[in-house]
Amino acid sequence: MNKRITSVALLGALALTATACSGGGGGTGDGDVSGEGKTLDVWIMQGTNPDAEPFFDDVSAAFKKETGAELNVEFVQWADAHDRFVTSIAGGTTPDVAETGTTWTSEFADAGALAPIGDYVKDAGLDGDLVQGLVDSGTYDGQMYGMPWYAGVRSLVYRSDIFDELGLKAPTTWQELQDDAIAIKQAHPDMLGVAVPGDAEFTVYPWVWGAGGEVATEKDGTWTSELDSDASMKGISFWTGLATEHGLSSAGATTWRETDVLDGFSQGTIGMAVMGSWTPSAIVEKNPEMKGKFAAVPIPGENGGIAPSVLGGSHLSIFETADDKDLAFAFVKLMTTGEFAEKWGAQSGYFPGQTSLLQTSIDSDDPLVVPFAKQMVDGGASVPVTPTFGAVQAKKTTSAMMQSILSGQKDVKTAATDAAKEMTSVLNGGQ
Structure with missing residues (x-):
């Protein structure tokens, strides 16, 4: 189910x-x-x-x-x-x-x-x-x-002033997002094309879902994580690859939480980021000079449409x-x-x-x-609706997966397989 x-x-x-x-x-x-x-x-x-x-x-x-x-x-x-x-x-x-x-x-x-x-x-x-x-x-x-x-x-927040400067349009596919991030990085080497944080669980799942994957599914009372499915790994590979393969994020972002992304975007050092609907006012509050310089767009699916967001x-x-x-x-x-x-x-x-x-x-x-x-x-x-999902969050299963990939300690398949195994165990009452 x-x-x-x-x-x-x-x-x-x-x-x-x-x-x-x-x-x-x-x-x-x-x-x-x-x-x-x-x-x-x-x-x-x-x-x-x-x-x-x-x-x-x-x-x-x-x-x-x-x-x-x-x-x-x-x-x-x-x-x-x-x-x-x-x-x-x-x-x-x-x-x-x-x-x-x-x-x-x-x-x-x-x-x-x-x-x-x-x-x-x-x-x-x-x-x-x-x-x-x-x-x-x-x-x-x-x-x-x-x-x-x-x-x-959460949706995709981007620097509209930079997009205007470079003649870019808000991305509607993954390829467009990647191309926009590359253009930003080339024009502004001191800016991250897109922030890929390692300790921000809810910024990961849109890419899993956007590729047609699932976090976890339940059948007959038993939960199974599907982070290691081909579709899920495709989404995880795209998201982490923006940092590991294309250098569009930074090594420092490996340990970032969403609050760190907010701080960086507010300081004007990030071109695009997955951020919450509650953050626009916080951005301007932190840096009034950012007013009118950023916009938002729904997170794109791989080939168009909208990728689900938590x-x-x-x-x-x-x-x-x-x-x-x-x-x-x-x-x-x-x-x-x-x-x-x-x-x-x-x-x-x-x-x-x-x-x-x-x-x-x-x-x-x-x-x-x-x-x-x-x-x-x-x-x-929605993330899996089960009393044990809180325990998954407490173990930081998804964040640990992300950090191991972004730091180069594991490849996507190994990291996703390990995370899926741990998530499945915890969802079914294990440790």
């Missing part, structure tokens, strides 16, 4: 069908909820929205007006969050509601820590208006545990320890629909998880919004 979910071009086809993900939950999502005298404890990840504290001041006031309940929001660093969740789950000290990263939701659901919310979503009339990729990653064993909140996707983001999940799950869902609904969902997206640079709100982004004429919106709708994909 193929577990990669790719969004389709028509927005209407993104809608979740009620039968697929209902089930569970108290089913009072559309009624009035009284929370007089109660306090709802919420964990929100820190750093996604620079204006999070004043934002939640407004949310707290609205929640108090709507339900009578107080809101106690605690901001948690992403780097510390997973360990905190694991510890709190073991000790029964979880919050009522928390932001859960899309690769964590199934893990926490599998641990029995999350409350199913499908009935709440259905009764609130929201089950036909949610971004499918976020629904899929928030669904485990037929039950919905994560309410889509916001999403981001649809990341966050859910809001209700924990089983919540005393009043009706009140908890009232908060979840307030956050993920309407005014506050739109405001969060505008402030953070992410897309909302509600398809009706996403339409605004799709209809935008902002050249730094439209390509990412198109990537999300026509080419947003």
